[in-house]
Amino acid sequence: MEHVARTLIMAITLLAAPAAGAGEEPEWRQVTGPPELSLPRDHGAHFEYRTEWWYVTGLVADAQQRRYGFQITFFRQGIEPGDPGPGESGLRARQIVAAHLAIADISKQGFHHAERLRRAAGGLAGASQADLEVWLDDWRMVRGDDGVIAITARDPDQGIGLDLELRPQRELVRHGDRGYSRKGEAIGNASAYLSWTRLAVEGELSLADGRGAVSGAAWFDHEWGTSQLGGGVVGWDWFSLRLDDGRDVMLYRLRREDGGADPRSSGTVVEVDGAVSTLARDDAAIEVLEGWTSPATGASYPIRWRLRVPAHDIDLQIEALLAAAELDGSTTTGVVYWEGPVEAAGTQHGEGYVEMTGYAGTLDGLF
């Protein structure tokens, strides 16, 4: 799935390697087929690939049943493959770690976010190659021996923070062809894409007006790869839904300049028993019902959709729980995107997250 990781990191990559395109980077490994997974090692970092991210979104409620959405993401971006050569400093920014934290206060319709960026060198930011462990300053995501993922992040300047434990409720899902997720026509235009689509969340959330215990459910993505999308893609819409019939749905639509969906748009339906079906572009139809214009950037985002997956008896109206969920990094990383909690009703009920990029300026050329 094409998380916003790409946008953020592309902003760096684009500058870092302007001439680099698909197939022109022999030094980075490419994902060319279903990954041969070795766990837990593959939960960790894959430094030989250029981009990688660990992405968690979820919805929780406190004791007073006030609902919150949260997003915490760690991105890794390779700038230069391999280890430092002789005479080269170990502090060279060969790999960069960035992180985004956002909390949506649904009852108050408040949206707060913070970001961090640091080179993966010197010990203040990095990722383990043995298991899931990635950190940036005091922000951290780590998987314990019991399989529980602990996440800590806090930003005193924005007054937000979270300290959560995530317990997978079902098996790890491998999207696409056993984890091989094609994104473009060329053979290397792909990523390895794994998810825990349903995790139980316990922990603490803090906002400027206080902190409290929360619980709920979350979605975890881990994806890595090297090469980019084909040309002509201006952005994408990504949906992750946990339906109350026990199924989970992931869908991404790569938007083309003409407004249509790229043929490589895809999705996954996870059954209650963990069985996985892959959706092709034409298996799902998404119709925009309502839009919202950001007063900060002027970008217009859909905030209500109709989603139909006839083969799976899914026909849902999806609505953003909070319209103003735009992460405006235009003054920092230069990346602007929308990522917020949604609710679904129709053939089933459900909740989840939607991410939309490329609405505040095209992403064409980044991929």
Place this chain on the structure above:
Amino acid sequence: MILRALFFRPIVRRPWRMVITVIGVAAGVAAVVSTIAASRAAIASFAEGVEEVAGAARLEVTRPGGLPEQVLGALRPLAGDALIVPVVEENVLLLELEDGVRLLGVDLLLDAQVRPVLDADDGPADLEKTLLGFGALISRPLAERLGVASGDRLTVSADGRPRSIEIVALFEAEELSAVWERVVVMDVAAAQELLGRIGRLDRLELVPRAGVDIDRLRDRALSLVPAGATVEEPSQRRRFAAQMLASLRFNLVALSAISLLVGGVLVATTLATSVVQRRYVVALLRSLGASRRQVAAAVLLEALVIGVLGGGLGVAAGFGGARLALASVRFTFASVVRGIPASDIRLDPQLALLGVLVALATSLAAAVLPLLEVTAIPPLQGLRPAAPRRLAARTRLVAAATLGVILVTVAVLMRAPPLWDLPVAALLAALLVMSAVLVGSGVLLDTLARLGHLPFARLRAVALQLASAALSAGRRRAAWAAGSVGVAVALAVAIATMVSSFRSTVESWTEAGLRADVWVRPLAAATGVWVGRLDPEIVAIAEELFGPETVDPFYSQTIAYRGRPVSFAGAAFDVVQHFGSVPFPGRESAAVFAEALERGGAVVNEPFATRFGIGEGDRLRLELPDGVLEPEVVGVFRDYSRSHGLVVVDRRDFLRFFPDHGPDDMALFLPPDVDAAVARRRMLDEVQGRFLIEALLNRQLKRAVLDAFERTFAITTAMYLVAAVVAVVSVAAVLFTLVGERRRELATVRAVGGSRLQLMSMVVAEAGLLGVAAAAAGTVAGLVVGVILVKVVNLQSFGWSLELVLPWASLSKLALWVVSACLIAGLPPAFIASRLQPATVLREEE
């Protein structure tokens, strides 16, 4: 009416008198302003620049010799409370600028959060070049100065190794341009590679996050950093630098304050003579009903105008002079602290205001005595000229007693210990001696007049007798002139004495102490700025070429000793023992080093010994990054190359505590059969194309040391000029007055048959007598002040003991010069006197 008579008319009639007085004050103010402005600019980037460059960082983790970069990871527990930023910093030579700049290596991914100024104004920098190559950001003013733009390449030399860097972005630095104009910013990793400092950082900056308590943060940081590291506010580094420069700065300002004193004396002279000149007018006005207050107001107004005009002019000249002085001051400061002094003087409104205020205060203070005199002029009796008067015995007694008290006080002050490490008492003593010249000048003239009546004096020319009598009669005005010329002479003599003592001491020190045949250091152009160190490879090359027994590399680090900055250094004791000749008073250099080698001892320089009261046999406790070293002091050596403390141990001991980043410089002691010039050539050829170094032969090194010395004292030559100007102006002003006052008397001399030539000789003789009196008093006082400067001020502020060497030749030249200047100054008044028409003058009403 009163203003017109007492203020405007004299100005219109004798504009030159006013102009000259204003110039006199301006000269004093200019000296003060230029010294302060130049030293401020020179230390700007050592001290004031520290906090600007530190940006949002509130705490810094530092350690002598730097920190291993693993400290970054060790500080991870703090990451939630503070943004942690690694910094590598060094002075490098920017070849295109032919000057030193500060290479600041920071984490460019983060740094806009610390130093917003670094946000490039011409779009985002090319990150590939910045993060993976050798891309650099420079300020727009520096780019303009160099005539370069983004994409152009520059060459910097650090550790003697030239490296090409590419400008990837320019940033604006309007307000802070003085600091940022001398900075080249690169990514920390690139800077590490460029400076040969892989794996090491110079400091870590901590930018606390919202709501974090600084003291707690400091405590937590302290518990995480390695031994020997400190966690301080950036301002601490500024204070450290300021401490090292304090005495230098203080002395420069104090010296220029003395020249202001001379300016003040000049104002007093002018005002006093103008009062005397206008005695008749004042008396007339008083007779016509003008009050004392009105008359006093006119004098005050004159002082005020002189103050404002002199101040304004002085400030302007001062800033101009500062530009000239900066080159010398810059060099001096750069040799004390590692840093890049600014090369531009900024017009500082506060300093300008201070200059004008000082001028005002000086001229108002100088107006006090003339004010007393003018208010004392009685209405009717005042219309008659003041009668010649000898000093009463009582007055002479009082004057003598005052002089005695001053001398005793001076003697006491000379023995007083320094205050805050500064020779405050000693400089006060110098000031008192100067004031003694003023007090004593009247007595001196009186004595001269009495001598003129002694039998042997009668044998001399009539003109001289008359002159002596006239001076005695006009003693009160003449005393002003003698006083101000005396103070000026004293100033010049004192400085000449200090400079000659200094020079002679340094000369014999370099002669005896600098034995190296070739001396190698990183190329620093003609700036005096320390640019990095010598790459260790250069030492290896020298050892390969000439044998390790001939190579003496000198390593140093700044450490804290008893909370104060000192240099800790390592030298090849075995080499120095055989070839070197370090001046240990009363001991053989070889024996001292043999002892030091045998006992693992240290040698310290005189400033260290003086400042900390350390002597031979004492044991030092040096807290170094990786432990404590407790060497015994086996010798104290003379060192005129630095004013801060220096502890030297054998290089093996030094390198146990500090990584080998290469020495500051390196001395080669060649076998007698090797030609030094040939060896130097071989050394240069060997490193050709790889390193930029300077290799000086022994005589060139000695020359360089003496040049540095000359540059340091270049500013003092300005004071000779002040002395000369004051001498001419005061003498001319007073003689004009005296001639004007004695018109009738002079006319009488003419009427009874005195020739014009005789009249002229009489006035010139007065000038000569004044000159002799002033030169005599000034020389005596100047010698005393010189002794104070040489024996007390230097020792207290720099820790240097100097041989007192009296500059007889220049003293006699100076005396001759002053007397001639006075004689020349006497010519115009003499001419005027000779042109008096007895018939007309004698007809004038009394």
